[in-house]
Amino acid sequence: MVDAAGWHATGAALASGERVLVALWAARDDAGARVHLATRRPNGSDLAVIALRAEDGSYPSIGRHHPGAILMERALQDASGLRAEGLPDPRPWLDHERDFAFLPAEGEGLHRIPVGPIHAGTIEPGHFRFTVNGETIVRLEARLGYTHKGTLGLMRGATPDAASRLAGRVSGDSTVAYAWAFARAVEAALGVVVPKRASVLRGVMAELERLANHAGDFGAICNDAGFPLINAHAGALRETILRQAEACFGHRLMMDRIVPGGVAADLAPASAASLLAELPSWRGRFERLVELYGKTASLQDRVVAAGRLAPDLARRLGCGGYVGRAAGQDFDARRDAPYPPYDRHAPDVPALAAGDVDARVRIRIAEIRASVALIGELLGDLPEGGIRASLPENGGEAFGCALVEGFRGDVFAAVRLRGAVVADAFLRDPSWFFWPALEAAIEGNIVADFPLCNKSFNAAYSGCDL
């Protein structure tokens, strides 16, 4: 717990770049409301959480010092009723009942294009308001909150197991990462040591999830550039990976396989052998597509220099994942804030500075190669033994938090347990920092390139709407 001066000092450290914003959330206890702020050093070390009493239903805005916090403070205002004093943009975010006006953009020849919440393709709902001059985008504003399910509210009072199922449904494409982050937060709170075999199996699941998503998105990005051939092959590869996940762990997306204390599904020796045997063919199929990607001039013409995110802005927003790593932010929680099994098996982490669609694709390509290698390594070092530790009785209150590298970037989870249930929890998707980055990166691109740029960011909707 800090006072206002300590709160402001952390805000100033975020503004100066000395620290990076991880999450901002609120909770209530018998003494009233608290606001929590999690930050880390740019190199990934020293994940720290501070808390401030919110007197009279308000707290000093962090977004005032550090724009990357504005969306979270807007969401917090709607979800908890807490007001951020001095918040530069106090418009509602999750609450769609309140009046809302898009930011203005004025000038000769400008017109607006409203898109969504239902989009042309099978994707999540959200509204995009484009202001354009001819073909060129002058301003984009994304308005989300359409998939707001009150997930965090449902977690309050739930058992860790029930809350884990909810955590695994914050963003279905990252169900492994979320379940893992939540489980690690619970385990940190209770001081549980996870069996070694469970940690390695968690790593295998997380890398399969990364592979499946990167493969699918690599195809989809090429498809949005008008090159369906790669999409057809990458879609088949994704399907192969998901079927292997089902064969190994009993669920295509591996939902509810990571649980507080360990994992819920063991890997049979025959399944491990079959997965290991398939890895070279995945790599071979994938390399053909990478070659095609690099050699097709018409495709390169679309992706190079499109949707460029400046490294300085990526730094200021605290972008992680492939968005950050494609724009000079060399951070990966697996390497820089390591947790088992990555403490023994650090991945190769690629980093580029161009910040365009091509750089984001090339980061994904490098991560696919690294994940295939990592799965092989992990399976080669799979210890025998139990797969789940039981959670100890918890008499009082216990707090824990964790950072887990999902396919999209670092997922943060914080949980406070009271007795046998969750008193409150928070889950922060990497996409909180992708959406403002996308709004900035799209400026000056043409409307027809928006789907391509958007897919290269692939920010989650449900992940932020909560």
Next chain:
Amino acid sequence: MRRTLFESLHRGTMTEPAPPRDAETAALVAELDRAALRRLGRSLAIRAVDAGSCNGCELEIIALGNVLYDLERFGLKLVASPRHADVLLVTGPMTRNMSAATRLAYEAMPAPKFVVAVGDCGRDGGVFAASPHCLGGTASVLPVTLTIPGCPPTPAALLRGLIGLLG
């Protein structure tokens, strides 16, 4: 590129046979209003709407378009506009914030029209059923013709359900 195309031509198709109808799906589709469905012929245009899903269902709906399932060979096609659609394929626990847009999409469809609720959330709100921010299941807002449960339903389950609509 030529090498990849050439090899693809020689390897033959990767598409798999249609999944056999199982007892569960047979029961689901037995109740359908065949007379109304017959008016649409042997092809259905489908508009997918995410009414608050976690995106797990979307991933598996998208998978229906990959070369192994190849949805379109059955006369089933995902379309961009509800005005072109015979079927509204709805996922999610029907969040308050998506209920108006989902209703508008349904109203924009020409009759005869059908609603398929997808996933455990589409069935009854799933793990989100108790939330004050969700109305709970597609049927809370629209008349549902067919429900395909699962969290998420596999592409094979989705395909069996949708083929069932064709009779």
